Amino acid sequence: MRTSIVFLSALATSVMGANSTTYTLPAGFNVGLVDSSERSAWCSAQRNTCPDICQDGTRLNSCDSNTLDFSCVCADGSTPDVTPFKQTVPFFVCQANYGQCINSHPDDAEGQRTCKKNAVCGSKNATEEADSSSSSTTTAASTTLAMATSTDSTASQTSSVAAASATTSNPAVALGGDMTKYSTGFMAGLMFVAARMIL
Numbered sequence: 248m249r250t251s252i253v254f255l256s257a258l259a260t261s262v263m264g265a266n267s268t269t270y271t272l273p274a275g276f277n278v279g280l281v282d283s284s285e286r287s288a289w290c291s292a293q294r295n296t297c298p299d300i301c302q303d304g305t306r307l308n309s310c311d312s313n314t315l316d317f318s319c320v321c322a323d324g325s326t327p328d329v330t331p332f333k334q335t336v337p338f339f340v341c342q343a344n345y346g347q348c349i350n351s352h353p354d355d356a357e358g359q360r361t362c363k364k365n366a367v368c369g370s371k372n373a374t375e376e377a378d379s380s381s382s383s384t385t386t387a388a389s390t391t392l393a394m395a396t397s398t399d400s401t402a403s404q405t406s407s408v409a410a411a412s413a414t415t416s417n418p419a420v421a422l423g424g425d426m427t428k429y430s431t432g433f434m435a436g437l438m439f440v441a442a443r444m445i446l
């Protein structure tokens with residue numbers, strides 16, 4: 248019984264987001280210059296890309312479109328580095344930061360060269376990498392999913408519907424895959440807890 252309590256608290260800690268990505272906005276980047284609809288689109292894309300990077304489901308997948316804080320934690324508890332991938336917050340910020348850098352160095356060839364040198368933005372396509380691996384199984388755990396989603400982050404959840412059209416991947420398919428994978432991982436966690444309680 249003690250084991251299960253310890254395990255439960257460990258699970259709760261990880262589900263509640265003890266681990267989030269350590270990404271911080273680049274120094275000098277002014278998030279206030281990005282309008283809110285664009286920030287929402289970035290978050291929507293981020294949330295669609297996280298499951299493709301994780302591939303076996305996500306434990307945390309959130310993005311706050313005000314601050315651009317995001318969490319992408321895979322079902323196995325790992326926190327992947329999303330920076331090398333296109334369609335992630337770091338990718339969009341990197342591109343926008345380049346634009347801001349150029350704008351703040353008018354008539355300054357040397358400064359602009361430095362902007363360019365620092366603008367190494369993600370280039371990997373997470374959709375392609377996910378498609379080349381196995382497909383996910385489906386479960387009917389939509390009730391569990393709703394509960395899990397509402398507790399998986401204190402950050403505000405961006406409405407994917409509003410900004411979905413701005414993403415290049417098929418949002419419906421990506422979202423469906425996300426939910427399916429998430430609930431599978433979550434159910435597996437619950438079943439593991441249940442098994443530990445019985446033992």
Ligand SMILES: *[C@@H]1O[C@H](CO)[C@@H](O)[C@H](O)[C@H]1NC(C)=O
Nearest residue numbers: 265266267320323324325326
């Ligand atoms: C979570 O963070 C802790 C402390 O930073 C670290 O030891 C652990 O490996 C991380 N776990 C995951 C799943 O990333």
Ligand SMILES: *[C@@H]1O[C@H](CO)[C@@H](O)[C@H](O)[C@H]1NC(C)=O
Nearest residue numbers: 333334372373374375415416
């Ligand atoms: C990623 O690859 C898929 C499949 O080839 C393609 O449809 C999509 O446009 C690509 N996305 C990006 C952002 O390049």
